[in-house]
Amino acid sequence: MRGPGHLPQLDATGRAPGPGLRQPATFTYTFIDSTPALGADARRSDQPGELAGGPAGGPAGGPAGGPAGGPAGGPAGGPAGPLPWKDREQSFQPPNSAGFAPLSGSGSRRRASYRLRDRLRVWQPNIHQKLCGRCALGGAVGVELVGDRARYQGLATCGSVWSCPVCSGIVRAARAEEVQKVVGWWGQDRVLLLSLTVRHGLGDDLRKVRKGVAQACRYLGQGREGVAIRALWDHQIRALETTHGANDWHPHLHLLLLLPAELDAEGIESMRVRISARWQLAVERALGRRHVPDDRHGCDLRPCRDARYLAKLGLELADPDTKQASNGNRSPWEIARDVAQWNHPRDIALWQQFAEGMHGARMLTWSRGLRDAAGLGEEVPDEKLVGDDQGDDVAERVAVLEPAEWSVVCHVPGASAVLLDRVEAAARRARAGGVPLVPEAREAIARYLAELGAVEARAG
Numbered sequence: 001m002r003g004p005g006h007l008p009q010l011d012a013t014g015r016a017p018g019p020g021l022r023q024p025a026t027f028t029y030t031f032i033d034s035t036p037a038l039g040a041d042a043r044r045s046d047q048p049g050e051l052a053g054g055p056a057g058g059p060a061g062g063p064a065g066g067p068a069g070g071p072a073g074g075p076a077g078g079p080a081g082p083l084p085w086k087d088r089e090q091s092f093q094p095p096n097s098a099g100f101a102p103l104s105g106s107g108s109r110r111r112a113s114y115r116l117r118d119r120l121r122v123w124q125p126n127i128h129q130k131l132c133g134r135c136a137l138g139g140a141v142g143v144e145l146v147g148d149r150a151r152y153q154g155l156a157t158c159g160s161v162w163s164c165p166v167c168s169g170i171v172r173a174a175r176a177e178e179v180q181k182v183v184g185w186w187g188q189d190r191v192l193l194l195s196l197t198v199r200h201g202l203g204d205d206l207r208k209v210r211k212g213v214a215q216a217c218r219y220l221g222q223g224r225e226g227v228a229i230r231a232l233w234d235h236q237i238r239a240l241e242t243t244h245g246a247n248d249w250h251p252h253l254h255l256l257l258l259l260p261a262e263l264d265a266e267g268i269e270s271m272r273v274r275i276s277a278r279w280q281l282a283v284e285r286a287l288g289r290r291h292v293p294d295d296r297h298g299c300d301l302r303p304c305r306d307a308r309y310l311a312k313l314g315l316e317l318a319d320p321d322t323k324q325a326s327n328g329n330r331s332p333w334e335i336a337r338d339v340a341q342w343n344h345p346r347d348i349a350l351w352q353q354f355a356e357g358m359h360g361a362r363m364l365t366w367s368r369g370l371r372d373a374a375g376l377g378e379e380v381p382d383e384k385l386v387g388d389d390q391g392d393d394v395a396e397r398v399a400v401l402e403p404a405e406w407s408v409v410c411h412v413p414g415a416s417a418v419l420l421d422r423v424e425a426a427a428r429r430a431r432a433g434g435v436p437l438v439p440e441a442r443e444a445i446a447r448y449l450a451e452l453g454a455v456e457a458r459a460g
């Protein structure tokens with residue numbers, strides 16, 4: 001697999017997607033219209049992206065969770081009401097629950113995530129997201145079938161769990177499956193969900209605060225009391241999440257705590273009080289007094305009874321395309337969709353803040369020894385999960401797109417997903433009719449390229 005480190009500096013159309021495309025927060029619509037790359041993309045219809053039908057692929061489901069234990073008592077109480085400094089908690093809407101698909105998906109979900117990736121491309125501050133799924137590393141682009149699924153071979157992939165709609169869906173689906181396995185293996189009734197937040201306000205630097213939150217989490221387990229608290233559970237899985245609300249970016253942590261035994265409500269509350277006191281000290285040490293949360297809002301501890309913990313961890317796989325944010329809050333993916341739809345300068349600036357502030361941050365951290373104990377083995381890096389070299393040798397090459405052909409495809413947002421749909425449909429036809437696969441797929445691709453060419457001609 002070719003990692004981001006090998007990316008050339010030109011995109012597939014030969015344009016240099018350099019930092020010139022990144023603009024500060026003072027956009028004007030005049031600028032948008034006068035930017036050749038964006039102007040071309042924005043004018044183009046993506047109707048061909050809607051032409052193909054395809055089976056709606058479901059997300060790759062993980063194994064069923066462990067036995068749903070019925071621990072007595074309710075969770076620790078939530079916030080009594082909104083405070084000026086506290087974002088109202090909102091569930092992070094991961095790409096694959098917002099109409100995007102993991103690698104194995106197809107149909108409308110895949111089209112939505114590919115189209116969003118294409119439309120965000122010009123505003124991405126990082127070169128790897130600009131080129132992901134577009135830059136042909138060897139000039140030509142292969143189209144392969146693995147079972148019923150079509151995929152490209154030879155394209156750059158970015159592997160970003162934060163700012164790439166396509167890669168994020170793939171990575172989160174794989175991580176969700178692993179987390180579900182662990183929770184099932186341990187027994188859900190012995191798992192608690194701990195949420196740790198800090199006070200934050202307008203103008204706080206996202207990168208600084210999210211690093212401070214991670215540092216505070218390390219401080220939490222230090223010192224005599226910290227070590228004693230950490231000994232209350234055997235293992236943990238830590239997830240970083242960032243939401244956006246009236247008080248700007250809100251990076252916070254959710255931890256799954258794997259306890260040696262089930263706790264009742266009283267035990268959970270006394271544990272929460274102990275963690276909360278320690279958390280306040282840790283936050284003060286890592287970020288300063290200004291960021292210290294109050295007892296109720298800084299630390300929440302509750303049983304992990306159902307599958308909603310996956311949503312908390314930013315790993316929810318279930319449909320639907322429902323909006324979960326409220327009170328004017330938006331998840332980063334909602335901001336991304338608004339950028340794609342409206343190109344509003346404020347949203348673009350927010351998205352770039354998010355992409356830059358979260359770049360390099362680790363989404364999921366496993367306590368030492370947990371993966372081995374649970375039989376998961378070594379963690380596959382995000383970049384490897386999204387690469388086209390998955391170690392399978394069953395991929396069947398059905399076509400090669402020459403650079404000129406690929407250039408036509410990647411000029412229309414979402415078209416690269418539709419082409420995969422067409423190839424999958426051609427494969428089904430070929431199998432049903434007992435005819436050779438390659439000519440059928442090649443013909444389907446030629447037809448689609450002709451449709452795209454007609455759109456190009458109309459737009460030009």
Ligand SMILES: [Zn+2]
Pocket residue numbers: 129132133157158159160164165166167168
């Ligand atoms: Zn990507």
